[in-house]
Amino acid sequence: MKEKLNKRIIFLITSLYITYFISIGFFIEAFIAILRKNGASLEFISLVYMIGLFGVFKLLWAPIIDRFNFGQFGHYKIWIIISQFLMTIVLFFISTLNISTNLNIIVILVFIFTFCSSFLNVSLDAFVYKISFQKDYSTISAIKGASGLIGMVLGGGLGLIIYNKIDWQYTILFLGIITSLSLLLIFFYKEPLKNDYLKKMIDYKQFFTFWNTKRKMVWLLLLLVYSSTISATFGILTPILVDLNWSLDDIGVIVYMIGYSFGIVSSFGASYLIQKFGKKTILISASFGQIIVILLLLILFSHNNIFIVIFIVSLIFIIQIPAFVLINTLIMDLSSNDSPAFQIAMQSGIFVLSTIIFSSLAIFIAGKYGYDNAIYLFAILGIFSVYLSTKIDYVLDNKK
Template sequence: MSACISKEKILLLGGLYCSQFLAISFIFTALPAILRSEGADLNSIAWLYSFGLIWSIKLLWAPIVDAYGSRKFGHYRSWILILQPLMVFSILLGAIFPVPESLGMLGVALGFLSICSATQDIAVDALAVKSLSKDERGLGNSIQTTGGFIGSIIGGGFVLLAYDLLGWKGSMFLLALMTTIPLFMISRYKEQGMPSVHGTVLPHLYSSNSIARTTGRKGYLRALEFLTKRENLSWILTLIAFSISISAVATLLTPMLVDFGWSLQHIGIATNIIGPISGVLGAFSAGSILLRMFKRKTSILICGLFMVVAIATLLLPAGGYSSSFIIYGVIICIYFGYGMMVTVFYTVMMDKSRHISAGTDYTVQYSCFSITGYISAMVMMSIASDYGYSVAIYCALSTGMMSIFLVIILSNSSFTSREIVSP
C-alpha cells in the first residue's frame, strides 16, 4: 500500500532536517579544515568533536519537549519556532569571533548551536511521527535522509568552498541565511490534534490521566518503560548490532583514502558529493520501493544483506586494489546501502514511537544507535591501527552477519508497534 505525501510536508520536513545537518556538518567537516588552514593545531581542533556527544545525550531532555508545548502555536511546532531562530542567532554569534584567535568564545556559540539543533531534532522527529501515517513514513524518511545528505553537502562542502571567497564572517552569514529558510515553512504549517491539559499539548485520543503521566519525571519513566518492553528491547539490540558495523565503514573510509595518497579536495568530492548523492538514491529506493513492497522485517533483511556486501567491498582497497574506479565503486555501494538502511531504520523508529511521547520514544532509539556508533568507531579505529584495515573490516562483517541472524530469529512484532492509547 502506498500513500502520497503532500508537497507541504515534503518541503517542511526536508527543510527542517536539512537545516540540522547544515550546522552539524559545518562543525564536523568544514570548520576543522578552516581551523587547520588558519594554523590551529590538532589539539585545538579535536575539541570540536565533543559537540557530537550533545546529540547522543539529547534523551536527557526529550521528555521535557514531549511534556510542554503551546496550545496556540502547536506543541512541537512551538518548539521549532523558538529553536530555529536560536540556531540562526548562535551562528551569527559565532561570526563575531574570528578564527583561530577566539576559539574559546566560538566554542560557547557552537555549543549553544549544538544544543539548539539537537533539541530541534527531537521536536521535528516527534512532529514527523504525528503528521505521517504509517503508509507515508517510508517516503517521509527518504525525505529525512535526503535532507540530511543535502545539509551535509552544503554545510560541509559548499560553505567550505565559499570560505576562500567570503572569509569567516561571510561564510557564517551564508550558513545563517540557509538555516533561516525552514522558518517560512514552519510558520505556515498547522499542527494537528492540539487539545491541552495543564499546559501540556497532546492528541485528543489520550485521557487526562495519560497526559498527566507524561509530565515531570514521569516522562523519564516512560522512556524506561519503552526500553524494557520485550519487543522494543529486541529492536534496540538490532539497532545496536547494525550500528557497530555501519560505524566501522564511516570510520575507516576517509583515513584509507588519505593513505592511498588522495588529496583532501579529491576526498571531499568523493565523500561530500558523490557519496551523498548515492545515499539519496538509496534512501528513495528504500522509501518509494522497498518499504512499499515488503514488510518492515523483510526490508531490514534486504538492507542488511546489501550493507554487508558493501562493507565487504572495502576489502578490495584494503587489499591493495586502489584504482579510482574501484574506490568510487566502493564509495557508491557504501553510501547507497547506508541511505537505504537508515531510511528503513528511521521508519521503524517512527512506527514504534507512541504519539503521547513521540519525541522521547524516537530519541531513545536514536541515542542507542548513535552512542553505540561513537564507541564502536573508536574501537574500530584502534583495531585498524594495531592490526590493519582488513582485520577491522572483518570485525565489521562479522557484526553485520550476526545482525542479520538476529533479525531472522526475531518475530515480526519486534519491527512493528501497536499504538498504545492508555499506558
C-alpha cells in the same frame, strides 16, 4: 490532528530537514576533514565526534518538549522556532572567530550549537509524527533520509569546498544565513491546535517501561548493534582519503557530492523497496551489504584511483540509506501517541549513540592498530547485526 501527505506538507518537511542537516553535516563531516588537514590526530578527531552525543542526551529534554506547549501559537512548532533561532545566533558568533587562533572557543561553541540542534531534532521529529498517518511513515522516513543527505551534501560537501576556496568565517556565515531562512518556513505554518500528545507531567519512567517486554529488548539490541559496521565505514573513510593524500576539494566532490547524490536517489527508492520486499528482507540485505562495503575499503590502500573511489563510496551510500530509512520507519512504528517526542527521541537517541561510539571507536582503533585491523573487526561485528535483523518480525508482533 493528522494531515494528508500533500505537496505543501512534503515541501515543508523536506525544507525543514534539509536546513537542519546542512549545519549538522558541516560539523560532523567537513569539520573533521578540516581538522585532519590541519594536523589533528585521529585520537583528537575521535573526541570531536562526541559532539554527536547530544543526539543521545536529547531524550532527557524530550519529555519537557512533550509537556509544554504554547497554546494557540503551537506546540512543537514553537520549539522548532526557538531552536533554530538559537542555532543561528551561535553560528553568527562562530563566524567572527579565526579557526587557527580561536579553536578552543570554536569547539565550545560547536558543542553549544549541537545542544540547541538536539532540541530542534526532537521537536521536528515529534512535529512530523503529529501531523502524519501511519501509512505514510515509510514515505516520511524516505523524505527525511533524502533531505538529510541533501543537507549533508550542502553542509559537508559544499561547505568544505567553500572553506577551501574562501575562508572559515564566510563558510560559517553561509551556514548561519541558511539556518535563519528556515525560520520563515515554519513560522507561517499553522500547527493543528488539537493536541492528543500533551502530557500533564514530565515522565521519565517511560525510559524503563518502554522496554518492559522481551521483544522490546531484542529491538534495543538491534538499535545498539545495527549501525556498527556502517558507522565504522563512515568514520574512517575521510581520514583514509586524507592519509592517501587526497585533497579536500576531491574529498568534498567525491564523498559529499557524488556519494551523497547516490544516497539521495537510494533514499527515494527506499520506501518502494520496503513496501515491495518487506522490512525484514531489506533489513537483512542491508546488513550483509554493510559487511561487504567495509571490506571494500581495503582495496583503497593498493588501488585508489578516482574511478575505484567513486564506485566504493557510491556503493556505501546505496546500501546504507535504505537501512537507515527503515530504522527510522520502525522507530515511528514502535512509538505511540502517548509521548511521541520522548519515544522517538529515546529510540533514535540510542541508535545515534551506537553510531557515535562505533565511529569514534573505529577511528581510535585505526590510529592505534591500523586501518586494516579496524576494518576486519567491524566486519565481524556486522555478522551479529545480520542475526538480529532476522528477529524483526518478532519485534513488530509486540505492536499488534
